Amino acid sequence: MSETLRLWLIVVGVIALLLTIAPGLIWLERRLLGWWQDRKGPNRVGPFGIFQPLADAIKLIFKEDWIPPFADKPVFILAPAVVVFTAFMSYAIIPLAPGIVVADLNIGVLFFLAMSSLGVYAIVLGGWSSNNKYSLLGAMRGAAQMITYEVFMGISLLGVVMMAGSFNLSEIVLAQQGMWNVVPQFVGFVVFFIAGVAELHRLPFDIPEAESELIAGYHSEYSGMKFGMFFVGEYIGVTMLAGFTTTMFFGGWLGPSFLPGIAWFLLKTFAIIVFIILLRGSLPRPRYDQLMGYGWKILLPLSLINLMVTGYFLLR
């Protein structure tokens, strides 16, 4: 098999995987939330309601795709594209198994951070171009929240980078052969995971869209498949966060040899996705100033201390 063909197969495979996971995740989340909240969840369309996302997608596609006359049209159209684009691009660097990776960059971790920092634009531009005060409020909250949490999301990952001595994700996975990073870097893991959920503005950190205060925040004015893109982008983002956490802290494809590497990777990722859904089902949304204070006053010092202690043990 030629090198180019192999690369194309990996690219198509990753995109197909993500596009299948996104609707599957929507169904899974609603079923799991239903289960945890002692109700049934969607169970009418197909066996166990598994075709519910399909029905939703058909509904969204056939809905009128309305652009408000007061909106800034080009920017309004651009914003949902940015969400999906950045979420997909981040997956390019995650090694699913030894050798199965789209781009094995030597700046892999930085690439992930770059893409997640570009993701802010989706919220900011979407909220601003809607020309609606609730959307603008949501966009402002989103921008502040994501810039804040980006800072120590990067710092919390540096401990792992220092232990592996590389930004390359494959090398980081291989450096975890003795012990998964989650043990020595537990503080880094906790800070990263909280920051990651906040970066995705998922519940409980869905302050930019808080439906009880801001209607739907930055995507209030969106309809049809443009709204759907925000939705799909969020679920691909969840998959991406879970995959990245697996790679950085849970040993990626490593595991006992009775299963192939990719199966281990997918299993761990799936477990983390379920945990993220559980977070949504169990935690209340914090107040906006609480969120910011928590970030700057607790998580930032914590990640810096983690960095310092890691450095001490490495250089000792």
Next chain:
Amino acid sequence: MEVAFYLSALIAVAATVLAITRYHAVHALLFLIVSLLALAVVFFIMGAHFAAALEVIIYAGAIMVLFIFAIMMLNLGKATIEWERQLLRPRVWVLPALLTLVLAAELIYLLAIRGGPESSGIELVRPARVGAELFGFYILGVEMAAFLLMAGLVGAYHIGRREKKVIHRYLKKEEV
């Protein structure tokens, strides 16, 4: 690789020109972001992967977000666009255009003498080497930048500090 380089360089130049000539502030900033991203691609092609990543993270991902944030808060309306339109009349462009032309001519002349950038000798710069250089040869600059940042932080804290007055609304006296 050569094609990719010239394409992204072209995009960078075009986006920068568009960023200057847009009347709408947010649209201008969007073009500036495109220009920065194109520049990151140029860095990447030239082998400076670390610089490319930092370009995206810091310039496109943080500084420009703050710019857009500020402009969003100001919420400039139609009046500003009109004002900008008056500001950027064709006559204003003459002098800057002349100066830029001189610069461009100089650049083209220099490139013609040297025969352009050597496309063969691209060396991959690894992040570890950048770090070693920064904390070795350029340590003085790094420390000075740290001082500057610290001063900025202290200043921002001082400006932002305010006496905290928490009075519950039931305890407040009615203003007569």
